[in-house]
Amino acid sequence: MDLVCPVPRVETERVLLGHGSGGQLMTELLTDVITPELSATGPLEDAALIGLDQVFSTDSYVVTPRFFPGGDIGSLAVHGTINDLAMRGARPIALSLAYIIEEGLPISELREITRSAAAAARAAGVPIVTGDTKVVGRGAADGLYVTTTGVGVRRRDAWPSAAAAVPGDIVLVSGPIGLHGTAILSAREGLGFSAEISSDSRPLHELVAAMIEAGGADVHALRDPTRGGLASSLNEIAEASGVCVEIVDTSVPVPRQVAAACELLGLDPMHVANEGCLVAFVAPNSVDAVLEAMRALPEGESATVIGEVTHGVAGRVIAHTMVGASRIVDVLVGEQLPRIC
């Protein structure tokens, strides 16, 4: 049986919403248009190295609505960039915050979002040290966009990288998936799940520190499955490391309310964005210690094993179902939920 099923390449001369989805179209835009010009080399990481021991990462946030159950665009922007640094095993030390504001935004709202960003930074112990404010005319932006950039210091005892997974590694997730995406969608569309589903937006740098404390260099790869969801993160690591990732479908922690919302909306929870969980590839020897360290923290209390790395087809992610069947877990082609972060 030939499992290869290449997704047709979408040719386009204009940027589409799907180019921002974290899926295949986005990868194409990056590899065809942006990366060659910027001469980036090596595997795509959430954060780049500067010199020997620093990590540098940037993200723009365009989430709509700006306020949602579990957070807002300010706290999300702080958590997101902290998490990108953490996924490289770095301790975040400073953030910048740049606003693009649409004329007419209520100042009270700007104040509330700034306060939320500041509170998130304080709670995480990472100062916002510089910023910028631009205002564009009515209709030239949708309220407020926020770009946060972070600098972190790399730990010397582990160098997690999307390219460092090897056969035998155990695949862990730190908590339930699908909460952020379904919370945003519910808040946006007034679907009424809001009471039950909150975004998981939170900082993960303490969790990563505890994991590396416990597992050291055995923590091979870390990723926070944001845009494109867990499916994208697993595929990125499988591809960058040139390995096969095999997971057990039923072991992926999908909360009941998320499963219900996804079923109603025709979404695959594996493609839904998260903002407060991570996936880790850990050498078998250290899995128990790492899991124990994770479960000792609130953000990792439901950490669990979902699969392993095998010698199967390189770059492939396979999910095994309870009934003994298996399916290829693909990345999204286009856009599932625009403006999720």
Added chain:
Amino acid sequence: MDLVCPVPRVETERVLLGHGSGGQLMTELLTDVITPELSATGPLEDAALIGLDQVFSTDSYVVTPRFFPGGDIGSLAVHGTINDLAMRGARPIALSLAYIIEEGLPISELREITRSAAAAARAAGVPIVTGDTKVVGRGAADGLYVTTTGVGVRRRDAWPSAAAAVPGDIVLVSGPIGLHGTAILSAREGLGFSAEISSDSRPLHELVAAMIEAGGADVHALRDPTRGGLASSLNEIAEASGVCVEIVDTSVPVPRQVAAACELLGLDPMHVANEGCLVAFVAPNSVDAVLEAMRALPEGESATVIGEVTHGVAGRVIAHTMVGASRIVDVLVGEQLPRIC
């Protein structure tokens, strides 16, 4: 004679275009809404310190049109952040580049802008090491916004700061003022100056390195007069340092075409944005050496003295005219030219 003439405070409950102008409204937004929440302390600088020897700066670029005589939003975003780092006496070492793209932007245009940003970074010797791409729906952004963030290493032989000017300092500018703002306005409104006026957008870090090489710690304050123009930069330094700045009106280098355009449009060249010149406050002993070093580089070849720091009213900027009169040089209150950078 009482020269005090307080500008009336503009009360508003919504963000106005003028809040992005670099003038008084923007200062109010920052000091009333943003800075208190972020707990920033000390004088406003273009870039913040991280640890002992690093500098960190971010800027969003929303310029319209995206292509203009002398550059585009890509090269401008690279030059602008390099210059913010340089104004703190730092050697830029890495940049990040984050795009917010409106659905429908031609991919050819995205490629051209990315190529231009990459070329600017290569020419300046500062790599773009990480980035982000978000796409928003039609009408939710105006084509493309770019946020660049930079990290630099501070020189050990000078610590220029907006708060470090002292009476006796000589005030220098590195070149003609008003080119960027008038070039943008001309390109935007089809005013027909385009053939004559090009933006001065360019990197200034080599110029700053040469100035510090020549003047060391005698280079007290540096600022690139972008939004709000030379008037804003002089006022910021006068205020942060608690000194009086007195300039000679006719010594300020305003190109003939800029003067003509400003007269036609009712603009004051002192309020028009620049992207390729700087203002420096230097101790008298080192002025000759610093000027010589500046004039040895293309970007400083027309460097000139425009005034000095006195014991006059702290925070005041005064321009003396040829006929012996003098006037207070104020910051802009609201918006003169929106979306200039």
